[in-house]
Amino acid sequence: xxxxxxxxxxxxxxxxxxxxxxxxxxxxxxxxxxxxxxxxxxxxxxxxxxxxxxxxxxxxxxxxxxxxxxxxxxxxxxxxxxxxxxxxxxxxxxxxxxxxxxxxxxxxxxxxxxxxxxxxxxxxxxxxxxxxxxxxxxxxxxxxxxxxxxxxxxxxxxxxxxxxxxxxxxxxxxxxxxxxxxxxxxxxxxxxxxxxxxxxxxxxxxxxxxxxxxxxxxxxxxxxxxxxxxxxxxxxxxxxxxxxxxxxxxxxxxxxxxxxxxxxxxxxxxxxxxxxxxxxxxxxxxxxxxxxxxxxxxxxxxxxxxxxxxxxxxxxxxxxxxxxxxxxxxxxxxxxxxxxxxxxxxxxxxxxxxxxxxxxxxxxxxxxxx
Amino acid sequence: xxxxxxxxxxxxxxxxxxxxxxxxxxxxxxxxxxxxxxxxxxxxxxxxxxxxxxxxxxxxxxxxxxxxxxxxxxxxxxxxxxxxxxxxxxxxxxxxxxxxxxxxxxxxxxxxxxxxxxxxxxxxxxxxxxxxxxxxxxxxxxxxxxxxxxxxxxxxxxxxxxxxxxxxxxxxxxxxxxxxxxxxxxxxxxxxxxxxxxxxxxxxxx
Numbered sequence: 001x002x003x004x005x006x007x008x009x010x011x012x013x014x015x016x017x018x019x020x021x022x023x024x025x026x027x028x029x030x031x032x033x034x035x036x037x038x039x040x041x042x043x044x045x046x047x048x049x050x051x052x053x054x055x056x057x058x059x060x061x062x063x064x065x066x067x068x069x070x071x072x073x074x075x076x077x078x079x080x081x082x083x084x085x086x087x088x089x090x091x092x093x094x095x096x097x098x099x100x101x102x103x104x105x106x107x108x109x110x111x112x113x114x115x116x117x118x119x120x121x122x123x124x125x126x127x128x129x130x131x132x133x134x135x136x137x138x139x140x141x142x143x144x145x146x147x148x149x150x151x152x153x154x155x156x157x158x159x160x161x162x163x164x165x166x167x168x169x170x171x172x173x174x175x176x177x178x179x180x181x182x183x184x185x186x187x188x189x190x191x192x193x194x195x196x197x198x199x200x201x202x203x204x205x206x207x208x209x210x211x212x213x214x215x216x217x218x219x220x221x222x223x224x225x226x227x228x229x230x231x232x233x234x235x236x237x238x239x240x241x242x243x244x245x246x247x248x249x250x251x252x253x254x255x256x257x258x259x260x261x262x263x264x265x266x267x268x269x270x271x272x273x274x275x276x277x278x279x280x281x282x283x284x285x286x287x288x289x290x291x292x293x294x295x296x297x298x299x300x301x302x303x304x305x306x307x308x309x310x311x312x313x314x315x316x317x318x319x320x321x322x323x324x325x326x327x328x329x330x331x332x333x334x335x336x337x338x339x340x341x342x343x344x345x346x347x348x349x350x351x352x353x354x355x356x357x358x359x360x361x362x363x364x365x366x367x368x369x370x
Numbered sequence: 371x372x373x374x375x376x377x378x379x380x381x382x383x384x385x386x387x388x389x390x391x392x393x394x395x396x397x398x399x400x401x402x403x404x405x406x407x408x409x410x411x412x413x414x415x416x417x418x419x420x421x422x423x424x425x426x427x428x429x430x431x432x433x434x435x436x437x438x439x440x441x442x443x444x445x446x447x448x449x450x451x452x453x454x455x456x457x458x459x460x461x462x463x464x465x466x467x468x469x470x471x472x473x474x475x476x477x478x479x480x481x482x483x484x485x486x487x488x489x490x491x492x493x494x495x496x497x498x499x500x501x502x503x504x505x506x507x508x509x510x511x512x513x514x515x516x517x518x519x520x521x522x523x524x525x526x527x528x529x530x531x532x533x534x535x536x537x538x539x540x541x542x543x544x545x546x547x548x549x550x551x552x553x554x555x556x557x558x559x560x561x562x563x564x565x566x567x568x569x570x571x572x573x574x575x576x
Contacts, residue, residue, distance in 0.1 A: 184560070184561035188567070188569050189569045192570070203431060204433040205433060208433070211561075265426065265427045265431050271431075274435055
């Protein structure tokens with residue numbers, strides 16, 4: 001079971017001080033936050049990709065490579081990589097490059113992006129979002145698993161004998177998660193490839209995600225990758241903590257009330273009741289997230305959103321201390337209790353290299369027969 | 371197959387509300403028509419005022435509270451819908467439209483709908499046909515020909531041929547459609563994939 005943080009990379013005014021960090025301050029803060037994540041014992045840092053203000057993260061591999069150079073164990077991921085508007089050829093190249101530099105500590109989460117105007121900036125149309133996600137990933141998957149690729153599709157120029165470089169580290173592609181809030185097509189896609197499925201879990205009631213994850217697990221088994229309980233599931237989450245729960249509520253409320261996405265809407269009380277956002281003592285966060293497996297089954301990755309809505313860097317680092325020192329060590333023990341042996345851990349480069357070594361190489365079979 | 375369920379949505383703001391009163395009279399008339407044919411009718415009343423905060427929250431966050439989710443399920447899974455709004459500034463009320471806006475655009479396809487409205491003067495009665503009817507047409511609902519408008523003067527009129535007559539005619543039209551509906555007994559698959567969907571796309575399998 002992996003624990004970590006994910007960020008959407010927003011540059012937001014701190015509603016309690018009126019101060020807005022510069023892009024440079026926020027970019028440097030993200031690096032500090034990622035290093036802190038490793039320092040407090042977290043496993044994963046995932047960075048979003050956006051091409052419009054108020055977000056800064058247009059170039060995730062640059063940032064992640066810089067972080068990779070300053071960390072040793074942290075798994076670097078994305079939340080999400082835009083499989084719709086990016087050229088899959090460039091994704092194949094960029095993330096294979098990152099995979100080499102980070103010694104395999106890389107995976108990705110595919111997402112579509114829900115901002116209509118961004119698509120035409122990259123020559124695409126949001127109405128083709130699902131089709132783009134399906135076709136582009138089909139190509140990306142082939143570029144990483146086949147040496148030379150002939151390709152003809154609807155959304156990019158054809159390829160003849162194209163080889164993306166560098167080849168994935170040790171011949172094994174980075175593991176891929178697919179993130180979706182509501183589309184069964186994406187759950188189906190993740191199940192088809194035996195890839196991971198990530199439910200962001202932070203904006204909607206858990207019942208919604210329980211249905212979607214249940215569907216993915218069922219289809220994962222259908223496509224022959226293992227049993228439903230062996231499907232690779234990741235969840236988002238959100239917490240704000242203080243020693244005393246009332247202090248957490250009073251400190252977080254002004255950020256909640258002004259937050260992008262849900263600000264000026266439901267009350268903090270309603271939102272914490274209806275979604276996995278937990279504002280309170282570390283023990284309350286432990287109790288809430290230890291119960292997630294009861295709803296979704298044993299899963300592989302839990303990421304928390306900790307640095308949004310204008311929270312200053314100092315506060316975020318304090319929150320990471322709570323998370324890494326008080327919450328995650330207990331959650332690791334809780335999640336390990338009664339976890340069936342057959343439920344796999346989240347795939348890593350090492351586990352994927354080992355799995356690939358066990359597979360029969362079809363090329364050799366051909367060579368023998370000819 | 372002898373039971374039907376009708377959702378009755380009213381968007382009146384005051385308590386008591388003439389909009390709710392009109393909705394009740396239309397609902398009772400429809401129920402009466404169907405019962406006369408041996409069909410049991412369950413009526414689910416929804417006052418949007420009671421869920422106004424939930425509707426606004428849904429617009430802002432993109433998800434429905436459990437309470438609102440139950441209302442949406444009750445409305446979209448009914449055999450028929452009676453929708454009544456006050457007319458404000460030439461059209462249905464903003465709160466009424468907000469509720470319609472949070473429904474899945476496909477969720478009312480084929481739904482038998484009777485539209486009604488209330489207003490201070492009969493001069494606004496055409497709002498039903500130039501605003502409310504196109505709204506439901508866009509959603510591919512089946513709107514019955516007679517729409518019922520009740521102005522303040524209708525409530526004090528002793529001319530039985532006006533409001534009561536329009537309610538009865540509209541109720542008859544709705545009852546005929548609800549009688550044939552099997553919407554409330556349909557099983558919906560929220561994960562139904564579009565026809566022809568392939569997880570590798572049209573070209574990726576090559």
